[in-house]
Amino acid sequence: MKNIFLFIRRYFTFFSFLVLQIAAIVLLSRSSKTHEVFFSSVSNEITGRIDKRYSHLRSYFSLQETNRQLAAENARLRNLLITDFKAPDSNRLSFIDTLVRDSLGRFRKFTYLPAEVIGNTFTLQTNFITIERGSLQGVKKGMAVVSPQGIAGVVVETTENISRAMSLLHRNSKVSAMLKKDNTAGSIEWDGSDPAYLVLKNVSKSAKVAKGDTVLTSNYSANFPPSLMIGTVTEIAADPSSNYYTLKVKTATNFFNIRYVNLVENVRFAEQVALENTPAKTP
DSSP states (O other), X not given: OHHXXXXXXXXXXXXXXXXXXXXXXXXXXXXXXXXXXXXXXXXXXXXXXXXXXXXXXXXXXXXXXXXXXXHHHHHHHHTTOGGGEEOOOTTSOOOOTTOOBOTTSOEEOEEEEEEEEEEEOOSSSEEXXXXXXXXXXXXXXXXXXXXXXXXXXXXXXXXXXXXXXXXEEETTOOEEEEETTTOOEEEEEOOSSOTXXXXXXXXXXXXXXXXXXXXXXXXXXXXXXXTOEEEEEXXXXXXXXXXXXXXXXXXXXXXXXXXXXXXXXXXXXXXXXXXXXXXXOOO
Protein backbone atom coordinates (compact mmCIF):
# COMPACT_ATOMS: atom_id res chain seq x y z
CA MET A 1 0.00 0.00 0.00
CA LYS A 2 2.87 2.34 0.85
CA ASN A 3 4.43 1.74 -2.55
CA ILE A 4 1.14 2.65 -4.27
CA PHE A 5 0.98 6.00 -2.47
CA LEU A 6 4.63 6.67 -3.28
CA PHE A 7 3.96 5.86 -6.94
CA ILE A 8 0.96 8.23 -7.10
CA ARG A 9 2.91 10.98 -5.32
CA ARG A 10 5.81 10.59 -7.71
CA TYR A 11 3.70 10.78 -10.86
CA PHE A 12 0.93 13.04 -9.49
CA THR A 13 1.71 15.83 -11.95
CA PHE A 14 1.56 13.49 -14.94
CA PHE A 15 -1.72 11.90 -13.83
CA SER A 16 -3.24 15.34 -13.21
CA PHE A 17 -2.24 16.46 -16.70
CA LEU A 18 -3.69 13.28 -18.20
CA VAL A 19 -7.04 13.68 -16.41
CA LEU A 20 -7.30 17.36 -17.37
CA GLN A 21 -6.40 16.55 -20.98
CA ILE A 22 -9.15 13.92 -21.20
CA ALA A 23 -11.65 16.31 -19.62
CA ALA A 24 -10.70 19.02 -22.11
CA ILE A 25 -11.17 16.64 -25.06
CA VAL A 26 -14.59 15.56 -23.76
CA LEU A 27 -15.73 19.17 -23.28
CA LEU A 28 -14.42 20.15 -26.71
CA SER A 29 -16.15 17.24 -28.47
CA ARG A 30 -19.45 18.07 -26.76
CA SER A 31 -19.33 21.76 -27.63
CA SER A 32 -18.61 21.33 -31.35
CA LYS A 33 -20.19 18.94 -33.86
CA THR A 34 -17.06 19.01 -35.98
CA HIS A 35 -14.85 17.94 -33.10
CA GLU A 36 -17.45 15.40 -31.95
CA VAL A 37 -17.41 13.70 -35.37
CA PHE A 38 -13.61 13.78 -35.47
CA PHE A 39 -13.09 12.31 -32.00
CA SER A 40 -15.85 9.77 -32.61
CA SER A 41 -14.17 8.51 -35.79
CA VAL A 42 -10.80 8.30 -34.02
CA SER A 43 -12.37 6.46 -31.11
CA ASN A 44 -14.12 4.02 -33.45
CA GLU A 45 -10.86 3.41 -35.32
CA ILE A 46 -8.95 2.64 -32.13
CA THR A 47 -11.75 0.49 -30.74
CA GLY A 48 -12.02 -1.38 -34.04
CA ARG A 49 -8.32 -2.20 -34.06
CA ILE A 50 -8.48 -3.44 -30.47
CA ASP A 51 -11.55 -5.58 -31.26
CA LYS A 52 -9.82 -6.98 -34.35
CA ARG A 53 -6.79 -8.09 -32.36
CA TYR A 54 -9.00 -9.56 -29.65
CA SER A 55 -11.05 -11.39 -32.28
CA HIS A 56 -7.90 -12.87 -33.83
CA LEU A 57 -6.68 -13.97 -30.41
CA ARG A 58 -10.03 -15.55 -29.56
CA SER A 59 -10.19 -17.26 -32.97
CA TYR A 60 -6.74 -18.76 -32.42
CA PHE A 61 -7.79 -20.43 -29.17
CA SER A 62 -11.02 -21.72 -30.74
CA LEU A 63 -9.41 -23.28 -33.81
CA GLN A 64 -10.00 -26.80 -32.55
CA GLU A 65 -13.73 -26.24 -32.18
CA THR A 66 -13.85 -24.48 -35.57
CA ASN A 67 -12.11 -27.42 -37.25
CA ARG A 68 -14.49 -29.84 -35.57
CA GLN A 69 -17.49 -27.90 -36.86
CA LEU A 70 -16.04 -27.75 -40.38
CA ALA A 71 -15.37 -31.49 -40.36
CA ALA A 72 -18.97 -32.16 -39.26
CA GLU A 73 -20.30 -29.82 -41.95
CA ASN A 74 -18.17 -31.48 -44.65
CA ALA A 75 -19.47 -34.90 -43.59
CA ARG A 76 -23.06 -33.63 -43.71
CA LEU A 77 -22.56 -32.21 -47.21
CA ARG A 78 -20.90 -35.41 -48.40
CA ASN A 79 -23.92 -37.37 -47.17
CA LEU A 80 -26.06 -35.21 -49.47
CA LEU A 81 -24.01 -35.88 -52.61
CA ILE A 82 -26.00 -37.52 -55.37
CA THR A 83 -23.06 -39.86 -56.03
CA ASP A 84 -23.69 -41.51 -52.66
CA PHE A 85 -27.04 -42.79 -53.88
CA LYS A 86 -27.65 -45.53 -56.40
CA ALA A 87 -30.72 -46.19 -58.49
CA PRO A 88 -32.61 -49.35 -57.50
CA ASP A 89 -32.44 -52.47 -59.63
CA SER A 90 -35.63 -52.54 -61.70
CA ASN A 91 -35.31 -56.29 -62.34
CA ARG A 92 -36.14 -57.27 -58.78
CA LEU A 93 -38.05 -56.06 -55.77
CA SER A 94 -36.33 -55.44 -52.46
CA PHE A 95 -38.14 -55.17 -49.16
CA ILE A 96 -35.68 -53.91 -46.55
CA ASP A 97 -37.14 -51.60 -43.94
CA THR A 98 -33.76 -50.23 -42.86
CA LEU A 99 -32.80 -49.13 -46.36
CA VAL A 100 -32.29 -45.36 -46.54
CA ARG A 101 -33.80 -43.87 -49.69
CA ASP A 102 -34.16 -40.37 -51.07
CA SER A 103 -37.29 -38.82 -52.60
CA LEU A 104 -36.53 -40.42 -56.00
CA GLY A 105 -36.33 -43.93 -54.60
CA ARG A 106 -32.56 -44.19 -54.83
CA PHE A 107 -30.91 -45.97 -51.92
CA ARG A 108 -27.91 -44.63 -50.02
CA LYS A 109 -24.68 -46.41 -50.86
CA PHE A 110 -22.16 -44.49 -48.72
CA THR A 111 -22.39 -42.67 -45.38
CA TYR A 112 -19.80 -40.27 -43.94
CA LEU A 113 -18.83 -39.85 -40.29
CA PRO A 114 -16.39 -37.08 -39.22
CA ALA A 115 -13.61 -38.02 -36.81
CA GLU A 116 -10.40 -36.69 -35.30
CA VAL A 117 -7.02 -38.38 -35.63
CA ILE A 118 -5.29 -38.79 -32.26
CA GLY A 119 -2.40 -41.00 -33.37
CA ASN A 120 -0.52 -41.59 -36.62
CA THR A 121 2.70 -43.31 -37.64
CA PHE A 122 4.52 -43.01 -40.98
CA THR A 123 8.10 -44.15 -40.26
CA LEU A 124 7.42 -47.88 -39.88
CA GLN A 125 6.76 -50.60 -42.42
CA THR A 126 3.31 -51.20 -40.90
CA ASN A 127 1.77 -47.83 -40.12
CA PHE A 128 -1.59 -47.22 -38.47
CA ILE A 129 -3.92 -44.27 -37.81
CA THR A 130 -5.67 -44.01 -34.43
CA ILE A 131 -9.09 -42.32 -34.51
CA GLU A 132 -11.13 -40.87 -31.64
CA ARG A 133 -14.36 -42.67 -32.52
CA GLY A 134 -15.44 -46.23 -31.88
CA SER A 135 -18.32 -48.67 -32.08
CA LEU A 136 -20.46 -46.53 -29.77
CA GLN A 137 -20.22 -43.72 -32.34
CA GLY A 138 -21.01 -45.96 -35.31
CA VAL A 139 -17.54 -46.97 -36.49
CA LYS A 140 -17.28 -50.43 -38.05
CA LYS A 141 -14.45 -52.57 -39.28
CA GLY A 142 -13.84 -52.06 -42.99
CA MET A 143 -14.89 -48.39 -43.09
CA ALA A 144 -12.74 -46.24 -45.36
CA VAL A 145 -10.71 -43.37 -43.90
CA VAL A 146 -10.66 -40.26 -46.10
CA SER A 147 -8.75 -37.05 -45.38
CA PRO A 148 -9.74 -33.65 -46.85
CA GLN A 149 -7.12 -34.19 -49.59
CA GLY A 150 -7.62 -37.88 -50.41
CA ILE A 151 -7.87 -41.41 -49.08
CA ALA A 152 -5.85 -42.41 -46.01
CA GLY A 153 -6.64 -46.00 -44.95
CA VAL A 154 -9.18 -48.60 -43.81
CA VAL A 155 -10.47 -49.32 -40.29
CA VAL A 156 -9.21 -52.69 -39.05
CA GLU A 157 -9.95 -52.57 -35.30
CA THR A 158 -12.61 -50.87 -33.18
CA THR A 159 -13.24 -50.50 -29.46
CA GLU A 160 -16.10 -48.62 -27.84
CA ASN A 161 -14.54 -45.18 -28.32
CA ILE A 162 -11.31 -45.68 -30.29
CA SER A 163 -10.64 -47.12 -33.75
CA ARG A 164 -7.47 -48.19 -35.50
CA ALA A 165 -7.04 -47.93 -39.26
CA MET A 166 -4.48 -49.50 -41.53
CA SER A 167 -2.77 -46.58 -43.24
CA LEU A 168 -2.03 -46.52 -46.96
CA LEU A 169 1.56 -46.50 -45.69
CA HIS A 170 1.29 -50.17 -44.70
CA ARG A 171 3.01 -52.97 -46.58
CA ASN A 172 -0.21 -55.01 -46.63
CA SER A 173 -2.39 -52.13 -47.89
CA LYS A 174 -3.82 -52.57 -51.39
CA VAL A 175 -6.48 -50.35 -52.94
CA SER A 176 -8.10 -50.65 -56.35
CA ALA A 177 -7.24 -47.50 -58.31
CA MET A 178 -7.56 -46.03 -61.79
CA LEU A 179 -6.21 -43.23 -63.95
CA LYS A 180 -8.68 -40.36 -64.12
CA LYS A 181 -8.32 -39.63 -67.83
CA ASP A 182 -9.16 -43.09 -69.21
CA ASN A 183 -10.24 -45.22 -66.17
CA THR A 184 -7.33 -47.64 -66.64
CA ALA A 185 -7.34 -49.78 -63.49
CA GLY A 186 -4.47 -50.84 -61.27
CA SER A 187 -3.54 -51.60 -57.67
CA ILE A 188 -2.13 -48.91 -55.37
CA GLU A 189 0.40 -50.10 -52.80
CA TRP A 190 3.30 -48.82 -50.68
CA ASP A 191 6.83 -50.07 -51.16
CA GLY A 192 7.92 -49.10 -47.63
CA SER A 193 10.49 -46.48 -48.66
CA ASP A 194 9.13 -42.92 -48.87
CA PRO A 195 5.92 -42.01 -46.95
CA ALA A 196 5.17 -39.31 -49.53
CA TYR A 197 4.90 -41.75 -52.45
CA LEU A 198 2.86 -44.83 -53.36
CA VAL A 199 3.21 -47.33 -56.20
CA LEU A 200 0.50 -48.05 -58.77
CA LYS A 201 1.00 -51.52 -60.26
CA ASN A 202 -0.62 -53.57 -63.04
CA VAL A 203 -1.33 -50.63 -65.33
CA SER A 204 -1.53 -51.87 -68.91
CA LYS A 205 1.11 -50.60 -71.35
CA SER A 206 -1.71 -49.81 -73.74
CA ALA A 207 -2.67 -46.90 -71.46
CA LYS A 208 -1.34 -43.48 -72.42
CA VAL A 209 0.25 -42.52 -69.11
CA ALA A 210 2.01 -39.21 -68.51
CA LYS A 211 3.60 -37.49 -65.54
CA GLY A 212 1.07 -35.41 -63.67
CA ASP A 213 -1.86 -37.76 -64.39
CA THR A 214 -4.39 -38.00 -61.57
CA VAL A 215 -4.95 -41.32 -59.79
CA LEU A 216 -8.37 -41.99 -58.24
CA THR A 217 -10.11 -44.87 -56.48
CA SER A 218 -11.85 -47.20 -58.91
CA ASN A 219 -15.35 -48.65 -59.02
CA TYR A 220 -14.04 -52.05 -57.90
CA SER A 221 -13.22 -51.11 -54.30
CA ALA A 222 -15.47 -52.56 -51.59
CA ASN A 223 -14.33 -49.93 -49.08
CA PHE A 224 -13.79 -46.64 -50.88
CA PRO A 225 -16.30 -44.67 -52.95
CA PRO A 226 -15.20 -44.31 -56.58
CA SER A 227 -13.28 -41.28 -57.91
CA LEU A 228 -11.70 -40.22 -54.61
CA MET A 229 -8.29 -38.58 -54.90
CA ILE A 230 -5.22 -40.75 -54.30
CA GLY A 231 -2.41 -38.74 -55.88
CA THR A 232 -0.58 -37.79 -59.07
CA VAL A 233 1.90 -39.73 -61.22
CA THR A 234 5.53 -38.61 -60.85
CA GLU A 235 7.47 -41.48 -62.46
CA ILE A 236 6.70 -44.15 -65.07
CA ALA A 237 8.60 -47.45 -65.26
CA ALA A 238 7.91 -50.15 -67.86
CA ASP A 239 8.43 -53.74 -66.74
CA PRO A 240 10.28 -55.49 -69.64
CA SER A 241 9.09 -58.92 -68.48
CA SER A 242 5.36 -58.04 -68.57
CA ASN A 243 2.79 -55.87 -70.31
CA TYR A 244 2.36 -53.53 -67.36
CA TYR A 245 3.67 -50.20 -66.10
CA THR A 246 4.70 -49.49 -62.53
CA LEU A 247 3.91 -45.88 -61.61
CA LYS A 248 5.25 -43.80 -58.74
CA VAL A 249 2.43 -41.72 -57.26
CA LYS A 250 2.73 -38.65 -55.05
CA THR A 251 0.11 -39.01 -52.30
CA ALA A 252 -2.61 -36.36 -52.11
CA THR A 253 -2.95 -36.94 -48.36
CA ASN A 254 -0.23 -35.42 -46.23
CA PHE A 255 0.44 -38.21 -43.73
CA PHE A 256 2.83 -36.00 -41.75
CA ASN A 257 0.10 -33.76 -40.32
CA ILE A 258 -3.21 -35.55 -40.87
CA ARG A 259 -5.69 -34.30 -38.25
CA TYR A 260 -9.34 -34.67 -39.31
CA VAL A 261 -10.84 -37.42 -41.47
CA ASN A 262 -14.16 -38.83 -42.62
CA LEU A 263 -15.05 -42.46 -42.01
CA VAL A 264 -16.98 -43.83 -44.99
CA GLU A 265 -19.17 -46.90 -44.86
CA ASN A 266 -20.27 -48.79 -47.95
CA VAL A 267 -23.85 -49.36 -46.80
CA ARG A 268 -24.78 -51.77 -49.58
CA PHE A 269 -21.65 -53.87 -49.10
CA ALA A 270 -22.19 -54.00 -45.32
CA GLU A 271 -25.80 -55.12 -45.82
CA GLN A 272 -24.70 -57.80 -48.26
CA VAL A 273 -22.10 -59.14 -45.81
CA ALA A 274 -24.66 -59.13 -43.00
CA LEU A 275 -27.14 -61.09 -45.11
CA GLU A 276 -24.46 -63.60 -46.09
CA ASN A 277 -23.49 -64.09 -42.44
CA THR A 278 -27.08 -64.53 -41.26
CA PRO A 279 -27.80 -68.21 -40.69
CA ALA A 280 -30.53 -69.58 -42.91
CA LYS A 281 -33.82 -70.42 -41.24
CA THR A 282 -34.81 -74.06 -41.33
CA PRO A 283 -38.46 -74.81 -42.18
